[in-house]
Amino acid sequence: xxxTINDFVVxxxxxxxxxxxxxNFLFAKAIFRMGIPVTPxxxxxxxxxxxxxxxxxxxSEKGYLGRREGIxxxxxxxxxxxxxxxxxxxxxxxxxxxxxxxxxxEYIRPDVNxxxxxxxxxxxxxxxxxxxxxxxxxIIYVGALAQLLNIEFEVLQELxxxxxxGKEKLIAPNIKSLQLGMNYVQEHFTYPLPIHLERRNxxxxxxxxxxxxxxxxxxxxxxxxxxxxxxITPSTSVAEAFENYANELRIDKLTGEKNFxxxxxxxxxxAMGMVIGANWNGARSFTATSGPGVSLMNEFLGLAYFAExxxxxxxxxxxxxxxxxxxxxxxxxxxxxxxxxHGDTRHILLLPSTPKECFEMTAQSFDLAEQLQTxxxxxxxLDLGMNDHMSEPFEWDDSYTYNRGKVLTASQxxxxxxxxxxxxxxxxxxxxxxxxxxxxxKGAFFTRGTSRxxxxxxxxxxxxxxxxxERLMVKxxxxxxxxPSPEIYQKKNQSHLGVIFFGTSTYSAExxxxxxxxxxxxxxxxxxxAFPFNQTVDDFIQSHQTVFVIxxxxxAQMRGLLINELQVNPAKLIPxxxxxxxxxxxxxxxxxxxxxxxQTTPQTNELPAAII
Amino acid sequence: xxxxxxxxxxxxxxxxxxxxxxxxYEGALSTLCAGCGHDSISxxxxxxxxEMSIEPHHVAKLSGIGCSSxxxxxxxGNSHGFNSVHGRMPSVATGANLANRNLVYFGVSGDGDSAxxxxxxxxxxxxxxxxxxxIVMNNGCYGLxxxxxxxxxxxxxKSKSGSVNPFQAIDLASLAVELGATFVAQSxxxxxxxxxxxxxxxxxxxxxxxxxxxxxxxxxxNNPGSTKSYDYVREHVExxxxxxxxxxxxxxxxxxxxxxxxxxTMHDGSxxxxxxxxxxxxxxxxxxxANALQKARAKGEILTGLLYVNTDFKELHxxxxxxxxxxxxxxxxxxxxxxxxxxxxxxxxx
Numbered sequence: 001x002x003x004t005i006n007d008f009v010v011x012x013x014x015x016x017x018x019x020x021x022x023x024n025f026l027f028a029k030a031i032f033r034m035g036i037p038v039t040p041x042x043x044x045x046x047x048x049x050x051x052x053x054x055x056x057x058x059x060s061e062k063g064y065l066g067r068r069e070g071i072x073x074x075x076x077x078x079x080x081x082x083x084x085x086x087x088x089x090x091x092x093x094x095x096x097x098x099x100x101x102x103x104x105x106e107y108i109r110p111d112v113n114x115x116x117x118x119x120x121x122x123x124x125x126x127x128x129x130x131x132x133x134x135x136x137x138x139i140i141y142v143g144a145l146a147q148l149l150n151i152e153f154e155v156l157q158e159l160x161x162x163x164x165x166g167k168e169k170l171i172a173p174n175i176k177s178l179q180l181g182m183n184y185v186q187e188h189f190t191y192p193l194p195i196h197l198e199r200r201n202x203x204x205x206x207x208x209x210x211x212x213x214x215x216x217x218x219x220x221x222x223x224x225x226x227x228x229x230x231x232i233t234p235s236t237s238v239a240e241a242f243e244n245y246a247n248e249l250r251i252d253k254l255t256g257e258k259n260f261x262x263x264x265x266x267x268x269x270x271a272m273g274m275v276i277g278a279n280w281n282g283a284r285s286f287t288a289t290s291g292p293g294v295s296l297m298n299e300f301l302g303l304a305y306f307a308e309x310x311x312x313x314x315x316x317x318x319x320x321x322x323x324x325x326x327x328x329x330x331x332x333x334x335x336x337x338x339x340x341x342h343g344d345t346r347h348i349l350l351l352p353s354t355p356k357e358c359f360e361m362t363a364q365s366f367d368l369a370e371q372l373q374t375x376x377x378x379x380x381x382l383d384l385g386m387n388d389h390m391s392e393p394f395e396w397d398d399s400y401t402y403n404r405g406k407v408l409t410a411s412q413x414x415x416x417x418x419x420x421x422x423x424x425x426x427x428x429x430x431x432x433x434x435x436x437x438x439x440x441x442k443g444a445f446f447t448r449g450t451s452r453x454x455x456x457x458x459x460x461x462x463x464x465x466x467x468x469x470e471r472l473m474v475k476x477x478x479x480x481x482x483x484p485s486p487e488i489y490q491k492k493n494q495s496h497l498g499v500i501f502f503g504t505s506t507y508s509a510e511x512x513x514x515x516x517x518x519x520x521x522x523x524x525x526x527x528x529x530a531f532p533f534n535q536t537v538d539d540f541i542q543s544h545q546t547v548f549v550i551x552x553x554x555x556a557q558m559r560g561l562l563i564n565e566l567q568v569n570p571a572k573l574i575p576x577x578x579x580x581x582x583x584x585x586x587x588x589x590x591x592x593x594x595x596x597x598x599q600t601t602p603q604t605n606e607l608p609a610a611i612i
Numbered sequence: 613x614x615x616x617x618x619x620x621x622x623x624x625x626x627x628x629x630x631x632x633x634x635x636x637y638e639g640a641l642s643t644l645c646a647g648c649g650h651d652s653i654s655x656x657x658x659x660x661x662x663e664m665s666i667e668p669h670h671v672a673k674l675s676g677i678g679c680s681s682x683x684x685x686x687x688x689g690n691s692h693g694f695n696s697v698h699g700r701m702p703s704v705a706t707g708a709n710l711a712n713r714n715l716v717y718f719g720v721s722g723d724g725d726s727a728x729x730x731x732x733x734x735x736x737x738x739x740x741x742x743x744x745x746x747i748v749m750n751n752g753c754y755g756l757x758x759x760x761x762x763x764x765x766x767x768x769x770k771s772k773s774g775s776v777n778p779f780q781a782i783d784l785a786s787l788a789v790e791l792g793a794t795f796v797a798q799s800x801x802x803x804x805x806x807x808x809x810x811x812x813x814x815x816x817x818x819x820x821x822x823x824x825x826x827x828x829x830x831x832x833x834n835n836p837g838s839t840k841s842y843d844y845v846r847e848h849v850e851x852x853x854x855x856x857x858x859x860x861x862x863x864x865x866x867x868x869x870x871x872x873x874x875x876x877t878m879h880d881g882s883x884x885x886x887x888x889x890x891x892x893x894x895x896x897x898x899x900x901x902a903n904a905l906q907k908a909r910a911k912g913e914i915l916t917g918l919l920y921v922n923t924d925f926k927e928l929h930x931x932x933x934x935x936x937x938x939x940x941x942x943x944x945x946x947x948x949x950x951x952x953x954x955x956x957x958x959x960x961x962x
Contacts, residue, residue, distance in 0.1 A: 033962075207961035217957065223947040225939040226710045228703075249949040257935040259946050261710040266736040270703035273696065273733070277707025280694060281672070281715075282940035285707060299697050393958040396951040401944055435940060436672045436692035436708070437715050441636075444669060446685060448695040458685070 003194035006036050006061035008072035010145070013085045014138075015078045017049025023138030024055040025388070026159055027145060032208055032390065033155045035200040037063040039507075041387045041583065046233070046326040052081040063202060065390060066508030067583040072195050073149075075141055077119065082107060094193060096141065096148075115189060117144055122180050127173070136177040143181025148189065150196040153182070207355075207393050211384035212288075214355035215314050216241025217394070218362025219286055220249065223402050224312070226285035227262045228274030230293065233326050234382040235316035238288035239264075268293035272300040272311070279310040280447060282407070282435035284366045286312035291320045291333045294340060294377075301375050302341025303449045305472075308422075308431070310369035310405070314362065314378040316385040319581045328581025329382035331503055332553035337377045338531055338561055344469060348376045348479055349531035353506040355391035357529075358384065361484070370405035372479050373433060381552070383504045383583045406432045413442040421445040421456040422468060429475030476532060483530035486537055489513070495522045498544035499576075499593070500537075502528035502558065504583060505550045511586035516593060523548070523593070531561065538566050541573070548593055550576040552584050629665040637662045639689040643682070649801030649827030649842075650680050650749045654687040656804050657718065657747075660811035661688065666716060672708055673718040676701040676730060679756055680722035680749035680827070688718075699730025702737035705744055706928070712938040713929045716815055717744035723764040724754050727782045731763075734784075738791045738820055743927040745814040746822045748784055749801070751829035752840035759832030770837025785824040786905045789898060789920050795821035796901070796920040800845055801828070805854075806916060812857040813918065818879040819927045826914060845914060852890040852904070852917035858883040876921055886918060895921050 014020035028040040043054040070090040076097045091111040099116025123133045229239040250259040265271035271287045278285035319325035350361045369376040434443035445456040451465045501509040526540045549559040556575035576592045578584035625633035637658040668690040675681035677698035684693040696704045752765040765777045788796045795817040799807045814821035834841045876884040901920040908915040
């Protein structure tokens with residue numbers, strides 16, 4: 001393997017439940033602190049403990065934050081998965097293992113470099129307590145990696161000091177373990193390895209946080225006061241983050257009273273019911289769930305759409321259908337979320353790509369939900385939600401005030417004649433609502449899932465029903481210009497090729513565009529940020545001959561949504577898909593696109609010099 | 613349509629303490645069958661709210677799906693109503709209550725709504741002791757879909773077509789006591805004298821107040837062999853006590869002297885005054901209430917009155933320690949920590 005600085009992939013193979021997560025994060029965070037772009041990903045099984053779990057860290061001088069195939073250095077601390085771990089190392093790569101026991105012959109590959117460290121033996125010599133022996137084994141290999149890859153010891157010390165504020169006793173054995181690993185490498189190997197790190201200044205002000213925490217914080221800043229939720233991987237940490245931040249920032253210091261209410265509901269149905277009840281009564285309320293939860297919430301989502309009650313739902317997507325792979329990532333709730341519930345329903349979708357967007361869009365979702373008096377669904381995924389990501393820092397404009405939408409006060413009710421809850425007085429399809437308890441004699445109305453007229457009176461009159469449904473479409477069209485606009489990446493020479501992507505595919509899509517450009521293939525790109533699609537999306541598709549749609553599901557759900565919603569020829573939308581539960585990679589995208597172009601380029605099997 | 617209310621109102625209708633006539637507490641005309649017990653319950657709600665001088669717009673009335681769940685339209689026309697989805701009213705009521713703790717919450721449900729699809733939510737709203745009045749209009753059958761047995765239909769009870777229900781009934785009042793509901797009452801739609809004070813007491817109860825009202829379905833379940841027909845209920849009803857609701861300022865000393873009476877002090881200083889009919893009835897003893905319900909059930913009798921009350925348990929807002937100010941009135945000022953706090957959060961993530 002040639003020497004590469006700040007550009008490689010390390011994978012850790014651990015046993016679930018052995019405390020490896022914090023050691024592995026220490027490794028990734030140290031690289032981040034050295035000013036080098038890094039992206040860690042959990043690859044964990046759907047079980048409690050004892051089974052294999054992996055953690056993959058990509059280091060990229062160029063700043064690519066998508067997943068990359070190929071393992072340059074495997075740190076194997078799990079005998080259970082060793083055979084597959086050995087196989088997964090790229091030729092010329094490194095295999096770091098616990099050499100307390102001699103490596104069996106079947107694990108030996110001639111094209112792999114072996115780095116045996118007697119981790120267990122060293123731990124047993126140093127620590128008596130069995131749990132400590134397990135925990136510090138992880139820290140020893142971090143120390144070894146520090147020496148092998150050139151991680152600055154001061155950075156590790158600093159991180160440990162921060163981690164153990166209030167538990168300073170734990171710092172010394174951690175430092176000791178790091179040194180054990182470092183010393184072993186100094187005595188037994190040539191270091192640093194050809195793949196190693198060098199301090200850079202490529203991080204700037206950026207932060208490292210997972211998308212779920214960012215969503216929880218966004219809900220807090222967005223003014224959510226009621227959170228009703230039911231635990232489900234990978235969304236659970238959204239509500240937990242909201243609770244942690246709220247406990248820190250929303251409790252009256254004098255009285256101890258809380259400016260928020262969090263209820264862990266009995267199921268997803270109840271969670272959504274609570275969200276709707278709270279929003280109906282004028283409190284900003286949200287829930288977080290994943291695909292199976294959205295399935296259960298369908299009925300309530302339809303009610304909220306038709307009765308026009310705001311609601312915010314954060315769907316951290318995982319691999320479906322059914323239970324699917326609960327701890328793997330996918331973008332496969334798109335159509336479920338867009339059209340959740342029976343009848344002609346449609347919902348606003350927001351599609352964040354980064355933790356910063358998770359923060360901003362969650363905060364914004366409450367404005368949108370209240371302005372449009374309808375559910376807003378944030379679609380993130382496990383990759384964004386549960387992995388730490390480098391992100392631009394969060395920003396907040398202190399002059400910004402919440403937009404509570406069209407809500408009439410008692411004095412406004414006094415000034416108008418008859419109040420019509422579903423009367424489109426402004427022509428934008430959005431009607432006025434009142435909160436319960438506003439006025440003694442005016443403004444009360446009945447909220448129901450059954451058809452009603454403009455004054456909220458129950459009716460089965462076909463004409464009144466049609467007027468209502470058509471007004472809901474007017475509102476939908478109004479929404480098109482209220483949701484975030486797509487981002488266009490258009491190069492100077494406009495290509496006849498376009499690509500559309502969204503969410504976590506963005507990281508790898510951008511990298512793939514760079515790779516294709518090197519091959520002479522120039523593609524314009526559009527990143528979707530929301531549904532409904534506005535004119536920009538339509539124009540982008542119309543102005544390109546072929547448009548690739550990158551997404552992480554089998555059925556090209558976003559492509560289907562584009563075809564369904566826009567007047568486009570399906571033949572020009574080419575799916576680029578990945579659905580094995582792992583985040584899509586640049587290689588996957590670039591390969592699928594270039595293969596398609598090869599197959600469709602007439603008369604020659606070679607790519608033209610430049611496809612623009 | 614069960615009854616026709618004349619449009620004319622006497623100009624000098626009596627008014628309550630806040631100057632409202634009963635008209636202000638009425639709703640739209642009922643579209644239920646003539647003689648439906650549910651309409652009597654609606655009328656009892658109107659009476660109770662009128663007599664208690666509750667501001668109608670300070671009431672939120674919520675329901676699920678079914679005949680009973682239609683009734684919120686027929687009372688308190690100046691209150692906001694929410695006819696939600698089948699069986700899931702408790703969660704909507706929970707959210708609404710969390711948003712604004714200052715309103716009176718009425719949840720109206722049926723036996724189909726609460727004892728079948730809504731059983732999970734019924735159980736959990738009790739568990740959380742949500743401050744609301746939860747009335748089940750219980751007729752043992754599905755009226756809207758023409759008379760199928762519900763989960764509260766008694767074993768052996770005959771439907772209108774003559775078929776016999778082979779399954780055990782779910783006894784919602786027993787269940788509520790068992791689950792620890794902090795106020796459990798049972799009544800009969802034909803006994804307005806008993807029902808009105810029970811509703812008043814339920815409104816004043818700070819916590820989950822459940823009233824299971826046997827309310828015969830005149831169209832589909834008022835036949836011989838039904839255990840929820842008017843005739844059957846009238847023959848088998850047995851009151852545990854009669855209840856007066858005593859507002860906090862009234863002199864109550866005189867009641868102490870009567871040996872067969874009990875006073876229960878409510879959170880707000882008002883009292884429940886029980887004239888006990890059943891021997892040794894102690895409405896604050898959950899075990900004896902549970903036993904009495906089981907014994908009555910074994911005899912095919914229906915115990916009515918206030919079955920159990922516990923004023924010591926925290927309601928949901930107290931458990932969560934939410935601010936006294938309704939959450940729906942908080943603004944950016946209270947809710948948004950601002951850019952300075954965010955800058956420090958950012959700094960902690962580097």
